[in-house]
Amino acid sequence: MGDHHHGPAKGITRWLFTTNHKDIGTMYLWFSFAMFILGGTFAMIIRAELFQPGMQLVEPGFFNQMTTLHGLVMVFGAIMPSFVGLANWLIPMMIGAPDMALPRMNNWSFWILPPGFLMLASTLFMEGGAPAFGWTFYAPLSTTYAAPSVTFFIFAIHVLGASSIMGSINIIATVMNMRAPGMTYMKMPLFVWTWLITAFLLVAVMPVLAGAVTMMLMDIHFGTSFFSAAGGGDPVLFQHIFWFFGHPEVYIIILPAFGVVSQIIPAFSRKPLFGYASMVYATASIAFLSFIVWAHHMYTVGMPVAGELFFMYATMLIAVPTGVKVFNWITTMWRGALSFETPMLFCIGFLVLFTIGGFTGLMLSIAPVDFQYHDTYFVVAHFHYVMVAGAVFSMTAAVYYWLPKWSGRMYNETMGKVHFWISFIGFNITFFPQHFVGLAGMPRRIPDYALQFADFNMMSSIGAFIYGASQILFLYNVLATIIAGKKVTDEKVWDGAEGLEWTVPTPAPYHTFEVPPKLDPAHAHG
Amino acid sequence: MRLSADPTTDTVLKLVTVVVAMFAFVFVVMVPLYNVLCDALGINGKTSAQAYVAAPAAVDTERSVTVQFIATNNDSMPWEFRPQVTSMAVHPGAANDTVFFAANPTMQHMVAQAIPSVSPARAAEYFHKTECFCFNQQPLEGQSDTLMPLQFIVDQDLPKDIKTITLSYTLFDVTDRVSERIASR
Numbered sequence: 001m002g003d004h005h006h007g008p009a010k011g012i013t014r015w016l017f018t019t020n021h022k023d024i025g026t027m028y029l030w031f032s033f034a035m036f037i038l039g040g041t042f043a044m045i046i047r048a049e050l051f052q053p054g055m056q057l058v059e060p061g062f063f064n065q066m067t068t069l070h071g072l073v074m075v076f077g078a079i080m081p082s083f084v085g086l087a088n089w090l091i092p093m094m095i096g097a098p099d100m101a102l103p104r105m106n107n108w109s110f111w112i113l114p115p116g117f118l119m120l121a122s123t124l125f126m127e128g129g130a131p132a133f134g135w136t137f138y139a140p141l142s143t144t145y146a147a148p149s150v151t152f153f154i155f156a157i158h159v160l161g162a163s164s165i166m167g168s169i170n171i172i173a174t175v176m177n178m179r180a181p182g183m184t185y186m187k188m189p190l191f192v193w194t195w196l197i198t199a200f201l202l203v204a205v206m207p208v209l210a211g212a213v214t215m216m217l218m219d220i221h222f223g224t225s226f227f228s229a230a231g232g233g234d235p236v237l238f239q240h241i242f243w244f245f246g247h248p249e250v251y252i253i254i255l256p257a258f259g260v261v262s263q264i265i266p267a268f269s270r271k272p273l274f275g276y277a278s279m280v281y282a283t284a285s286i287a288f289l290s291f292i293v294w295a296h297h298m299y300t301v302g303m304p305v306a307g308e309l310f311f312m313y314a315t316m317l318i319a320v321p322t323g324v325k326v327f328n329w330i331t332t333m334w335r336g337a338l339s340f341e342t343p344m345l346f347c348i349g350f351l352v353l354f355t356i357g358g359f360t361g362l363m364l365s366i367a368p369v370d371f372q373y374h375d376t377y378f379v380v381a382h383f384h385y386v387m388v389a390g391a392v393f394s395m396t397a398a399v400y401y402w403l404p405k406w407s408g409r410m411y412n413e414t415m416g417k418v419h420f421w422i423s424f425i426g427f428n429i430t431f432f433p434q435h436f437v438g439l440a441g442m443p444r445r446i447p448d449y450a451l452q453f454a455d456f457n458m459m460s461s462i463g464a465f466i467y468g469a470s471q472i473l474f475l476y477n478v479l480a481t482i483i484a485g486k487k488v489t490d491e492k493v494w495d496g497a498e499g500l501e502w503t504v505p506t507p508a509p510y511h512t513f514e515v516p517p518k519l520d521p522a523h524a525h526g
Numbered sequence: 527m528r529l530s531a532d533p534t535t536d537t538v539l540k541l542v543t544v545v546v547a548m549f550a551f552v553f554v555v556m557v558p559l560y561n562v563l564c565d566a567l568g569i570n571g572k573t574s575a576q577a578y579v580a581a582p583a584a585v586d587t588e589r590s591v592t593v594q595f596i597a598t599n600n601d602s603m604p605w606e607f608r609p610q611v612t613s614m615a616v617h618p619g620a621a622n623d624t625v626f627f628a629a630n631p632t633m634q635h636m637v638a639q640a641i642p643s644v645s646p647a648r649a650a651e652y653f654h655k656t657e658c659f660c661f662n663q664q665p666l667e668g669q670s671d672t673l674m675p676l677q678f679i680v681d682q683d684l685p686k687d688i689k690t691i692t693l694s695y696t697l698f699d700v701t702d703r704v705s706e707r708i709a710s711r
Contacts, residue, residue, distance in 0.1 A: 101534045144601075165545055173537040207545050211552030223703060226557065229641045230600065230698030237560050241552060302647060304567070 007510050016111070019103030020510060021088045024110050026406075028085025029399075031113060033475070035077030036392075038121070040468050042070035047430075047464040050457050053449055063447035064132035065124065071135025075253070076160045077117055079391045083256040084167045086398055087195045089406065091171060093501035093508065094189045096180025096517045101173035109166035116159035123149035134445055136246070139227035139238040143219045150220065154213045161206045168199035168206075175199075180500070182519040186280070189499050190273065193280050194259030197287045201248045201255075204291075209245040212238065236301055243294035251290045254386060255283060257394035258325060261347050263499070264401050265329050268344035269336030270496040275328040282321035282328075289318045299370045308367040315365035319358070326355055341494075342416030346397035349424050350389060357385025360435065375445075378438025384431045396423070396474065403478065404493040408507025409485030415477045422470035429463025567651070577661060578654035578679065585619040586682050592616075593680065596694040597626060603699045604632055605666075610673070618682045621656065626695070628664065629671035637704045638664045638697050640674075645692045652681035653691060663700060 008014050008023065018024060045066050049057050058066070088106065092099055100106050123130040128147030131137065142150060175196045179188070188196075215226040215238075225231025227238045266273045273279065295303060295311045303311075329351055338344075360382040364370055373379060396419075404410050433456035438444075442453045449457065492502045504512045529539040593616055595609035606629040616622045630636050640660040644650040655661075659674035666672060680691065 102538065169538055169541045169545075172541060173534050176537050177533045203541055203544050204548055207548035208552050208556075211549055211556075215552075215557075225703075228698075229696065230639050230700050231703060234560070234564075237557065240560060241556055244556070304647065 017107070019099070019107050021092050021100045021103070021106065022406075022508065022510065024100075024106050025085045025087075025089030027110055028081050028088060031110070032078050032080075032082035032085060035073050035081070035117065036471070037475075039070050039073035039078050040471060042066045042073065043464060044468055046070060047461040049447055050449070051461040052458065053451055053454050055448055058447070060447045061129060061132060064134075064445065065130040067445050068131045068134055068137075069120070069124070072120065072131075073117070074387070075135060075249070076157075077113075079253050079387065079395070080164065081113060082395050083195075083198075083253075083391075084164075086191075086256065086260070086395070086402075087167075087171055090402065090501060091174055091192055091195060092178070093504065093512055094192050094499055095175065095178065095183055096500050096513045096519075097174060097178035098511065098514045100170050101178055102170045105166050106170055109163045109170065112159050112163050116156050116163065119152050119159070120156035123147075123152050126152070136242060137216075138242070139216060139219070139235050143216050143227055146220070151217070154217050157213045158210055161210045164202050165206045168202035171195055171199040172203070180513070180516040180519060186277065187519070189259075190262035190276070190279055190283075191256070191259035194255045194262070194283050197283050198252050198255045201252050201287055201290065205245045205248045205252075208241065209249075212241045212245065215241070236298075239298045239301060240295070243297045244291075246297065247294040248287075248290040250383075250386070251286055253391050255286070257350070257391045258283065260394045260398045260401075261329060261350055264343050264347045264397055265332050265351075267401070267494050267496040267498065268339055268341060268347075269333045270338075271332055271336040272498070273328070274331040274334075275324070278324055279328055282324040285321040286318060289314065289321070293318065296365055296367075296370075299367045300374045312365055312367045316362065319362055322358055326351065326358075337496075341400075342411070342413060342420055343397040343401035345417065345420040346393050346400065346423075349420065350393040350397065353385055353389030353393065353424075353427070357382055357390060360385065373438065375443055376438040377434040377442045377444055380444050381431050381434035381438055384434075388431070389427060393423070399478065401494070402501075403481060404485075404488050405501060405506055405508055407482050407485065408488060409481050410488050410493075411477055411481040411485060415473065415480075419470055419473050419477060422473065423467060426463050426466030426468075426470055430460050430467055431463070433457075433459045433463075577658070578656050584682070585617050587617050589618055590615050591618060591680050591684065591688070592690040593622075593678075594690065594692045595624070595626070596692060598694065598696045600696050600698045603638070603697055605630055605636070605638060605697060605699075606671070607638075607695075607697045616680055618680045618684055621677060621679050623675065623677050625673040625675050626659065627671065628666065628674055628697070630666040630668055633668040634701075635665065635667050636699060636701045638666065639700045640664070640695045640697050643694045643696070645694065646688065649684065649688050649691045652684040652688075653693065654679045654681060660695065663704065 008018070008020065015023065015027060018027075045058065046063065049055075049063055088100065091097075126147070126149040128149060131142070131146065131150055131153045133141040133146060137153075175188070175192060185193075215224070218224040219226050219228060219233075225233040227233050227235050229235065262273055262279060293311055293315045295301075295307060296315045299308055299311070340348075360378070364373055364379065364382055400411060400416055437449075437453045437456045437460075440453065442449055488506055491504065491506055493506060494502075500513075500517055501508070503517065528536050530536040592613060594613045595611070597607045597609055599605060599607055606627070608627050610625045610627055614622065614624065626640075628638070642655075642658070642660050644653050655676065655678045657675060657677040659676060664672070664674060678693075
């Protein structure tokens with residue numbers, strides 16, 4: 001290893017054998033975008049079928065496969081890997097480390113993802129079709145009544161889980177051991193903090209998911225009865241295990257998004273983040289609370305009143321640290337020298353829409369009214385406000401914000417703004433009416449509906465096509481930037497940006513911080 | 527505690543331990559804990575799977591509780607299955623007997639398992655079965671029928687506001703399960 005300043009290898013082997021955190025980050029980001037398009041295609045099929053009442057385009061069984069795969073692909077293929085990609089690119093650069101702590105495992109954790117999803121997608125072409133039991137795969141729907149392809153689904157989940165666990169072990173090992181001298185925990189950028197906490201959540205709950213699917217596998221093939229009442233098991237047990245994983249999972253998705261927003265809002269407000277320490281503690285509190293609220297997803301399962309009350313109050317408690325975060329972001333903007341470039345627009349969009357999603361979440365947390373909302377389109381509207389306007393908007397903001405640093409080229413600002421406004425409007429046309437049809441009683445996961453829901457559903461579908469189309473514009477803008485964007489050479493692409501990643505040359509060289517940087521004490525937690 | 531001199535290896539080893547522990551936690555803690563909690567708190571409408579040993583206590587003849595019986599077949603279970611009486615008025619503390627009728631209309635030998643559930647769920651811990659066909663699997667030759675006994679006591683401590691208890695049985699076909707077990711011997 002004589003020459004440390006070598007560039008990347010050439011050809012396909014560069015990507016197959018790379019241990020470079022930037023290469024792996026790039027692969028994660030492109031892979032997740034491909035999955036975003038795939039999951040989006042499934043969503044378009046769903047919305048096309050729901051454009052009018054009655055059965056028009058697809059069979060009900062296929063519709064169910066679409067809702068299932070849409071959820072699985074978006075959660076495990078699009079959102080989670082996209083934030084892992086971001087973590088790979090940014091965490092070493094933000095803490096002044098030369099690379100991730102375990103570069104070879106990093107390569108492995110990415111490269112098992114595509115085969116995992118190939119396995120999942122291949123079920124579409126199998127006899128009996130793809131999994132059709134919803135992304136929550138409740139037993140016995142996913143055991144006794146599942147298509148034979150469920151076994152492929154189970155192994156796919158095992159593979160994705162293994163990838164996530166390796167990714168998060170890597171992130172924790174990097175953050176704990178590779179920070180530049182002087183970078184204490186309370187000086188880390190908030191994105192690093194939120195990812196550190198997310199990684200701990202992943203290490204704790206991905207094995208629980210692996211356990212749940214392993215039990216399914218044993219019930220289906222080895223004659224056990226974990227979830228079958230006939231043999232002394234209990235289907236409700238599945239829901240408890242699933243949501244013990246599932247609730248922390250939603251924070252696994254949103255906490256890195258909080259981190260991104262906490263980096264971008266100060267940059268375009270030209271003020272340091274308000275309440276840094278309270279942000280860290282709020283993130284940790286949310287992570288802790290996520291473990292004791294799981295049963296709010298199953299209020300209607302027949303819990304005793306004491307249980308309903310406990311989970312209701314514990315859930316409402318989450319509004320406190322989340323409120324702290326929202327107010328901190330607003331206070332950061334207060335009297336700042338604001339400017340509204342595309343990343344900032346997406347962050348403000350995030351702030352407004354995520355807060356709406358948070359409020360509908362509070363409504364759903366109230367056990368007695370949840371009996372009305374449960375399994376309706378109100379729930380669909382709620383979680384798309386937090387997943388799409390929360391996670392996807394912040395991810396989009398992150399791409400616009402850091403793309404110039406990664407590629408050394410500036411994206412087209414006008415096109416970025418157009419993308420934002422089409423996304424914002426399209427998103428709201430899609431999901432806002434779903435609150436109304438949900439409250440009026442339209443159940444989720446159905447291919448047909450009563451006539452009184454027709455207008456709002458048509459509106460929803462039109463919005464979905466607009467939102468979907470705007471992502472093509474996004475893809476075009478990113479490609480055009482990488483190929484022929486205006487060159488930028490300033491280390492600090494944005495005048496208000498703070499943090500170590502803005503001290504390296506633009507575009508970021510293949511190897512950065514091979515010598516640990518000296519920290520400027522005046523610029524704590526950029 | 528350090529597991530390795532190299533800090534990264536140390537972190538990784540600790541995290542791998544957490545992963546293995548959490549995977550084991552699902553199987554050896556969550557599943558048994560769930561069953562223990564449901565049994566102990568009588569939640570989820572689950573009644574005890576063991577026979578209740580009656581403590582001698584006075585029969586509360588002042589009070590009368592209606593106990594209703596429901597029999598349901600799971601999925602494709604072809605048996606005929608019904609309670610002999612659908613409802614009875616009982617005094618808390620008194621032992622009561624009733625029977626359920628089951629018939630196997632097929633030509634094959636089959637084995638069934640009945641799974642009980644009590645509603646309201648709050649009443650589950652006050653509903654004691656001293657003898658129940660649900661404690662065992664029920665084999666039945668093709669084209670034959672049987673009467674299956676149930677003996678129960680409603681606890682004197684049953685909350686005063688509960689005036690009706692519904693005991694529901696779901697009958698599952700466990701023939702495959704049983705024959706697999708025999709075949710594997």
